[in-house]
Amino acid sequence: MSLNSFGHLFRVTTWGESHGPALGATVDGCPPGVTINEAMIQQWLDKRKPGQNKYTTQRREADQVKILSGVFEGKTTGTPVQLMIENTDQRSKDYSDIMDKFRPGHADITYWQKYGIRDYRGGGRSSARETAARVAAGGLAREALKLLAPSLKITGFMCQMGPHKINRDQFDLSQIDQNPFWTPDPQAAQDWATYLDALRKSGSSVGAVIEVIASGVPAGLGAPIYAKLDTDLAAAMMSINAVKAVEIGDGMAAAELTGEANADEISMGPDGPIYSSNHAGGILGGISTGQDVVVRFAVKPTSSILTTRKTITKSGENTEIITKGRHDPCVGIRAVPVGEAMMACVLLDHLLLHQGQVGANQGKIGK
Amino acid sequence: MSLNSFGHLFRVTTWGESHGPALGATVDGCPPGVTINEAMIQQWLDKRKPGQNKYTTQRREADQVKILSGVFEGKTTGTPVQLMIENTDQRSKDYSDIMDKFRPGHADITYWQKYGIRDYRGGGRSSARETAARVAAGGLAREALKLLAPSLKITGFMCQMGPHKINRDQFDLSQIDQNPFWTPDPQAAQDWATYLDALRKSGSSVGAVIEVIASGVPAGLGAPIYAKLDTDLAAAMMSINAVKAVEIGDGMAAAELTGEANADEISMGPDGPIYSSNHAGGILGGISTGQDVVVRFAVKPTSSILTTRKTITKSGENTEIITKGRHDPCVGIRAVPVGEAMMACVLLDHLLLHQGQVGANQGKIGK
């Protein structure tokens, strides 16, 4: 019952604080024989890394991963893989102006209420830096998936910034890597740039919605009743800093549909069932159908803003706070690779679980 | 790693199928000394029970709970509590017309793909009857909460049916028990009655949104990083049949806010922090603030409808299906007590976890 762990068989425990010497992920249950090296993982960390453009925090972190265990001669051995990232930019700031105040909308106050200890250096354990460890673990999961489910592909993107949604008619996945917002809508990329620039200069911040799609997922992944694929995805995404909602398939909009409208009709194709639509987001009864698995999550705006807000101190006095420093005007941007990493971890976990639980007993459709 | 269990310390394992001899909940980790009897649990089952009005399935189930273990002389002993509900109406239907076909939007096909075994009797394990076991466990959790957190109160209601939302200006919690939809908006109750009646007669179905609020929750509940209170609530709600999205506080709408709009400002009250608003839904950094904990979830329309839909058979032939029988036109109605039960279980679990983890070390605010 590790509180800092997730996964059933592919089990990731993250550790470390924003401003401690290092952070990382202890990954237990990775299958043996997976080809892996630090560069393979580094590519995903580089995607999440701060300071890459003016839309993300200007903190400079190399986010260089080291593999400390579990790999021998370039392959995983089946023993725990320790992925460590040293913090290099952790001493550059003076926190004296906020160390006794609680930022509204920040975990400062609840960590204090729970633990009676407050690590004020950049949020300590509640910092979004923890997600670097997730991305590292996700990099390992991706390589394991290549071995076990070669046609599986994971794609994350931003589909809404503040009130501005992408135009689904201008959806082009090849555009995702062409803009700083990881969005498939090139027009949105332009509009958001203008919008966010103004917001950043005013010291404000804004929320976002991220979508992650996995294609090539085998049918049959997921374990009713309380380890359903959608249950585990909901937990994985909700556990990311600042996430306030998770949708599968049609999500909240499913409430508005009638049974006829919601039914993804089925016909028989050459390689198995074909669906007329994907309202379900690729999951029925908690188990994958073989369609694209579609997850969206909403990220709230960061609470670290330049506008003065009312708050209290640890000793219970009313006061005000502004949060200077190097913050993301839209933390949702850097949540894209994090969402992808969580998707990779959850799918690998359920793939392993499916192997262990079922053996050769899967139901076939067709003669 | 029970796949049919949830909870860390208050651990509920549900078992049983729609049409087997019985179903139930094995509850491990209930504290000793909780006063409990069958009637205390029965009241919540009666709320969820089918056949109570024309808006729910006409299946007749007594849903009578029996306590088989863990209680001695009217109090829990600290050992597992077995709550069993015998199925009494399980043999009345002929499933021959659907036993080889998959209902679009139903778990029929994925259970088959996963297990190679299909229990066609009313959905087997994927049936919403499983939620009766959750409600029973929730009834026990409520009594334990009375002992450990006497001021805690859980209230669930329906806030949207199909496209029709309640008017938050006509919000009156005392109305919830006065209508068949568990809604706090009496006008909505009238409108929905007309709407659903028409839908029911046409053999269709529709989705809904349920909201569950817990007041009186102590600050400090929740365990970062992967056992956050919101993470566990998201998993708990997403695991309920037909749920496609979960929101905490502002939920999806948080994406549209700026940092200023989203900040719940803090001032010092006589008994602790007071917040100017509750965008966060009572949870910051995964830990309760002491404000109301607010969760919403969307329920899709049931796939069992009278309209013909295209589908395939187990042997891979294209065909059509209509689902006759006793179904809920809006399964969201009966999801209200289920959502309350999950809230009760998660909060009790985190209350126990908090005691075990922290001892006397909580941070105080004030001199």
Next chain:
Amino acid sequence: MSLNSFGHLFRVTTWGESHGPALGATVDGCPPGVTINEAMIQQWLDKRKPGQNKYTTQRREADQVKILSGVFEGKTTGTPVQLMIENTDQRSKDYSDIMDKFRPGHADITYWQKYGIRDYRGGGRSSARETAARVAAGGLAREALKLLAPSLKITGFMCQMGPHKINRDQFDLSQIDQNPFWTPDPQAAQDWATYLDALRKSGSSVGAVIEVIASGVPAGLGAPIYAKLDTDLAAAMMSINAVKAVEIGDGMAAAELTGEANADEISMGPDGPIYSSNHAGGILGGISTGQDVVVRFAVKPTSSILTTRKTITKSGENTEIITKGRHDPCVGIRAVPVGEAMMACVLLDHLLLHQGQVGANQGKIGK
């Protein structure tokens, strides 16, 4: 973290008290497609059943198992299997003379100290009746093993009663079912009968040692570091009532050996490695070698004896106690099928775990 559960993937939660309405096992994670019915499980319960001869307690329990879930048309479905045994002989005794006293060597006092609740009816949850649920679960595990590892065979027997050990030169496995002590040494069976008869008449009790051997275990089962096969077997056996020690292979005697004497030398046989001896008990580094897995455990004498012992009452007064009633003079006898059941559960669990963890990556020996 169910405290009343064991197993990683094949997860058994037992519930119920000695004198409640029923007890049972909730089995989660059984693979689908296992042929099972009540009679298949009943045969093992009958072996453990009390009152079969004068050497076991005269309590009359039918110990009739009912399958309440998880089985459809004679096969497991992959969903939880609920195995219930109703208590039929639970009201026949008056416990008033011991309800405020603690039996020396019994869990009476520690349950009271832990829970502040004492179920004095026959020991409540601490009664050895709990092991009936284990035997039922073990019966299901055996059938699953038949499917997944057809050549695997589990044999338990008594190898020591009080100070009297079997003669390993008269070891004949076919004798086990021919005597009331499940011993492979027919001479020991005769001697023990005389010995135990005298002990029983004097109202005393005595300890025993049980050995369980599994042959045909595939190499590679076990998961270092903390889910080693021997770790899990040690936990499984130590969790049985009254067990005070567990040995693997040479056990305590391994301490006396030199490295040369302890080395099981290896040579290549037609089907894989052959070992010159089995000091290791079939397990190296926590993983099965393919040799016989050999486990022994010591059972202490029951504390329920007719001799007066000094004790105290709940209110802290010094007093004396004798325990009348229907008790086993040597509880070790009925521990034989329990040990076998635990072996079956642990091996099935590790077989499933091995499938899930490794896929097709096992190391081959030979060209």
Next chain:
Amino acid sequence: MSLNSFGHLFRVTTWGESHGPALGATVDGCPPGVTINEAMIQQWLDKRKPGQNKYTTQRREADQVKILSGVFEGKTTGTPVQLMIENTDQRSKDYSDIMDKFRPGHADITYWQKYGIRDYRGGGRSSARETAARVAAGGLAREALKLLAPSLKITGFMCQMGPHKINRDQFDLSQIDQNPFWTPDPQAAQDWATYLDALRKSGSSVGAVIEVIASGVPAGLGAPIYAKLDTDLAAAMMSINAVKAVEIGDGMAAAELTGEANADEISMGPDGPIYSSNHAGGILGGISTGQDVVVRFAVKPTSSILTTRKTITKSGENTEIITKGRHDPCVGIRAVPVGEAMMACVLLDHLLLHQGQVGANQGKIGK
């Protein structure tokens, strides 16, 4: 279900190989507010450290621990504590002569059979170096215990080397730190020195028995049925490299006793129950009585010896092997601090579990 983790609430995951860059322990669930620094942990690692005298391996490892997370301003924060030990002496040996051969009695062969990957550098993950991580975690557990149960004291010692047992009449705990064998019997220390010196020179090895006693353990720790205190201790000790048996209290000898001889009679003392003896080893029904908790475990001789043994190669050819290098003639010596560490971890875990599970409901004895 981390396979490399142990503990319910105080959850330790060890990682790392004998000859990788580092190894360590990820400790989740340590209560906040525990005073800790590297020196406090280092003292226990120094006790286990190799190369301290001629009776332990001559490998030179500084075994210097670094705290990478979870501690702020000298106190634990409630977040994961990462304890890392860098390997400094990992490249000094040539393994080419054994890299294709399996050492009899070693995990070489089973790791290969399980994973298809063999880390031949000093045993990889199966090396006893893993226990350094346990000792580090145990050092942290000890400091947490000081806070939560100040009178608790853990003492480990060697009570048997090969066939030579200590004389319990010469038992003097103050002697333990006065000899290289951590034995309380000064005469045994002298005799063993001569015995082991001869053994070491001949290139042989021998087994041992370790005893660990915890005094000052509160009554009520332990969680029936499958998280009993003795179950968890048995698992913890059996998981240590080379351990083949675990005893609680009288252990195997309990089998020889009658009920009268085994009963620890109870009388009322000024501060609670007093027991006339401690056959039970401080545990009844899996729950601590308040007496000393007594555990013993047998360690087999190391398989790395200078005598030629028959074995096979990976390609299945018969061959012979001798293991040169820096090995412990009696690995039991260094198992003493490891056993103590496991005791500390298990007791802290159950102390936290007891707090979480029971709240204020413990039963009192007395008026």
